[in-house]
Amino acid sequence: MEKTEWDQRYKTSELIWTAQPNRFVVEHLAELTPGRALDLGTGEGRNAVWLAERGWRTTGVDFSTTGLEKAGRLAGERGVAVEWVTADLREYSPEPGAHDLVLIAYMHLPPDDLAKMLRRAVTAVAPGGRLMIVGHDVTNLDEGVGGPRDPRVLYTPESIAGCLEPLTISRAGRVRRPVATDAGTREAIDTLVIASRDTPLP
Numbered sequence: 001m002e003k004t005e006w007d008q009r010y011k012t013s014e015l016i017w018t019a020q021p022n023r024f025v026v027e028h029l030a031e032l033t034p035g036r037a038l039d040l041g042t043g044e045g046r047n048a049v050w051l052a053e054r055g056w057r058t059t060g061v062d063f064s065t066t067g068l069e070k071a072g073r074l075a076g077e078r079g080v081a082v083e084w085v086t087a088d089l090r091e092y093s094p095e096p097g098a099h100d101l102v103l104i105a106y107m108h109l110p111p112d113d114l115a116k117m118l119r120r121a122v123t124a125v126a127p128g129g130r131l132m133i134v135g136h137d138v139t140n141l142d143e144g145v146g147g148p149r150d151p152r153v154l155y156t157p158e159s160i161a162g163c164l165e166p167l168t169i170s171r172a173g174r175v176r177r178p179v180a181t182d183a184g185t186r187e188a189i190d191t192l193v194i195a196s197r198d199t200p201l202p
Ligand SMILES: C[S@@+](CC[C@H](N)C(=O)[O-])C[C@H]1O[C@@H](n2cnc3c(N)ncnc32)[C@H](O)[C@@H]1O
Pocket: 001, 006, 017, 022, 040, 041, 042, 043, 044, 045, 046, 047, 061, 062, 063, 064, 067, 087, 088, 089, 090, 104, 105, 106, 107, 108
């Protein structure tokens, strides 16, 4: 989807997603010592605001100005400061080696664009820092609920992990997430990959 479509989607006064952080973000990042964090494709800011509340100096990047306005309101309500950057992630280059955490949640792009974005995300991770990527898995199409319907933009653990050299992969697999639907609670299937920079920057 392009910027205008996301702006249109975010136009409603309610949150499209929720004010709560993603469950895997909480599960895997709550114990980390805060430093500098970068949330690529931050949307309405639920994960960036949660990180800021935990003491991270957080930057949230998205091309939807409407999404970022809502993110700014959420941060204001929670009394935290987040740096919001309006940028297209097909072009955006974060500061290399400067982030103790880079988060990418449910950010789906065609394969070439995704690979380029992931390369820049890898470069942005500081020595000792971590990269976490969570998004809709390709098996979600037939076995799960929600998410994009175009298989080209869906993840597999292998396709994501394969783009993260020279980081060390500590986890690459599928995880399930309950989703409330009109037909009751169903499950969505996500790819979750966590990696860290264990060696110095080249
Ligand atoms: C499904 S939402 C996820 C939002 C957030 N990460 C979360 O988990 O709540 C995907 C976000 O990616 C953003 N996005 C999509 N393509 C983008 C691009 N090329 N550049 C910047 N942001 C983009 C959209 O505006 C949207 O906010």
